[in-house]
Amino acid sequence: MKKPIILTVDDDPQVLASIARDLRQEFRRDYRILPVGSGPAALATLNELRVRAEPLALVLADQRMPEVEGVEVLAHARTLFPEAKRVLLTAYADTSAAIRAINAAQLDHYFLKPWDPPEQLLYPTLHDLLRSWQATYRPAFEGLRLIGFQWSPRSHELKDFLSGYLVAYQWLDFEKDAESSTLLTAQGLGADDLPVLLYADGQVATKPDKYDVARHLGLPTAAQQELYDVVIIGAGPAGLAAAVYGASEGLKTLLIEKQSFGGQAGSSSRIENYLGFPTGLSGADLAYRAWTQATRLGAELIAPQEVVALRVQDGYKVLTLKDQAEVRARAVILTTGVSYRTLDAPGLARLSGAGVYYGSARTEAHLCQDQPVYIIGGGNSAGQAAMFLSAYASRVYVVIRGASLEASMSTYLIEQLRQTPNIEVLSNTQVVEACGGQSLDAVVLQHDGQAPEKHPARALFVFIGAKPSTEWICDLALCDAKGYLLTGRDLVADPRYATHWKLSREPFLLETCVPGLFAAGDGRAGAMARVASAVGEGSMAIKFVHQYLSE
Known part of the structure; x- marks a missing residue:
């Protein structure tokens, strides 16, 4: 200072x-x-x-x-x-x-x-x-500053990225914060250059992408070695658990993540049913603890970095990264998880990142201050977001297509929603349109059997289920009709898939049709979408990696 x-x-x-x-x-x-x-x-x-x-x-x-x-x-x-x-x-x-x-x-x-x-x-x-x-006197902020438009999708993407890596930054809205104009003028920049990052070391970046930001912040984006015992793709709870156990058991371990550590769980505002945390913890806190633990035990983590292709060559798994670098591994664990499904309704695609958000309650909560907000979805992620936003918004509406939350949400969350006075569940209801010019200002709701009605809304958060992030690997590994990776007994019990397994032994429980290629967590067929389950599968996958490597 x-x-x-x-x-x-x-x-x-x-x-x-x-x-x-x-x-x-x-x-x-x-x-x-x-x-x-x-x-x-x-x-x-x-x-x-x-x-x-x-x-x-x-x-x-x-x-x-x-x-x-x-x-x-x-x-x-x-x-x-x-x-x-x-x-x-x-x-x-x-x-x-x-x-x-x-x-x-x-x-x-x-x-x-x-x-x-x-x-x-x-x-x-x-x-x-x-x-x-x-x-x-209030000392001026001397760390990383992000200047942009509140309703800019690119600004939202950068905020999400920085928050995901727990990078402290100051957000300055160009249209509201007078200081932002002063700072831009001092750099010879204007509104056309936004978003702008002002680094603590004095350097300036206009319209940066997350890879440029990661390199400047010193995040490792390149593998340090050419060959690893096990490479884990995806740093959600399953991938982080696999990294912790792989490193602790002496395997040369590399973890690769294309977004931010924690996956969908990392964006959760509160997880209250995870063993050992009676008062709950945020997804970001859980991810940071696991990240720190894996690094301390010797795992190598690189992010943001994306695996775009995987092939088998001379018994090794060869991974091609987005920057065309290649990494070789004796075994690979796919923990790529799932991504939020998008809602197909007029106005939503146009306003995405400008009032319509997919799983981003934490980074945009401040814009909901004393304003009505809507959440679409009846799962735990939607319930956790509703509880978090209720501290900011004047009223939070949870929109579900079904008659109740009992079939899709944990009981403890349902009780919390019922006991929070500014949360209202709208059952048998759909959002059929999002309205606004530069940003969302209203949503159109339709209750079963009734005419559509327009309601003011500052933000709309969408949690309508997920799809597996496996499209890049389905040509190599077998997936079911929905894109989830098939493993273990599913490969030999069904005659349609049995011919894809070539070894005399049965596949290990979490092994795909490619020997030495394992899957764990939400992207695996039959997996239970819970944090504890993902952590268990990630840990268990290391056991099967050991067995595979000892063959």
């Missing part, structure tokens, strides 16, 4: 050196002392400090200076830094000017020369003024 500045101005070099020396002697521990040798230079310095968003605590200016007098410097400081304390240094003959300056520049104090001894005539008053300034 930068120290606040005390600016002192005097055109007499000896006086300037003397006052700067006394100020440093008393205040250098908590403040930067900046001496300036003329009035014009002081005005230029104030302008520069403003552009750089430097914290200015106090200005001490001599009155009698050629070209620009001290009162003019203080008046300019008041315009640029209204909270900074303003002090005039003057001779006895100029006390009338100092008195006039109390009104003209809203002077906080004036000192007569000489101020010796400073312990009696200078420091006590300055300490009082600086304490008063500190009482209202």
Whole structure:
């Protein structure tokens, strides 16, 4: 954190050196002392400090200076830094000017020369003024800043990415935060360059993609070795568990994730039925703990990075990454999970990322402050999002097509929804249209047997089920009609698939039709869509990897 500045101005070099020396002697521990040798230079310095968003605590200016007098410097400081304390240094003959300056520049104090001894005539008053300034001072944010339009899908994507990796950042809405225009102007940028990332090291990126951001933040995106015992594709609960157990059991382990750690569970605002956490925890917290644990045990994690192809060559699994780099593995575990299904209704595709969101309740909750919001879906993800948003929104409507939540949502969540006064479940209802210009402002609902009705809405969050993220692998590994990976007994029990298994032994429980290629978690046929189940399967997959490698 930068120290606040005390600016002192005097055109007499000896006086300037003397006052700067006394100020440093008393205040250098908590403040930067900046001496300036003329009035014009002081005005230029104030302008520069403003552009750089430097914290200015106090200005001490001599009155009698050629070209620009001290009162003019203080008046300019008041315009640029209204909270900074303003002090005039003057001779006895100029006390009338100092008195006039109390009104003209809203002077906080004036000192007569000489101020010796400073312990009696200078420091006590300055300490009082600086304490008063500190009482209202709020240090400027010095980390990563993201400037964009609130209703921009690209801005939403970056916010989601940064939040997914627990990267602290400050969001500035170009249309509402005056500071954003100042920061952009200082960089020679404008609205056409948005979204813009201002890094803590001073570098600037316009319209960046997540891969550029990851590289700048130092996230590992390339494998360090050419051959691994096991490569895990997908860092949801199943993949993270596999990485933890693989590394802890001595396997050379690589985990690859194309989005952010935690998968769909990582975006959950609250998980309350996971063993060992009686008060619950967020999906992001669970993912971060698992990520840290896997790394500590020796697993290598790269993200964001995507596997675009997989082939078997000389008994090894060869993975081709999005940047065309290749990684070889003796065994692979597919924990690619599932992705949210999109809703096919007028207006939703156009407003996606601009009021319509798929599983992004945490990053966009603030825009729902005291506004009505709608959630589509009756699963646990929808219930957790409703509970989280109820702390922000004036009212949360949970829209379901069925008659009740009992068949699809955990009982504890249903009870929480019932006990939250600003949550209402709309059963036998569908969203048939999303309305708005640049952003969502209303939804059209249709209850069974009734005419459609339009209702105001600030945001619409969609949780209508999921589809497996397996389209890239189904040419190599067998999938069922819905795209879920077939494993174990499913490969030999059904005559349609039996010919695809070529070995004399039966496939291991989580093994696909490709020996040494395993599947775990929500993308596997027959898996139960629960965090604990995914963690169990990911851990169990490592046992079968050991058995495969020992053949």
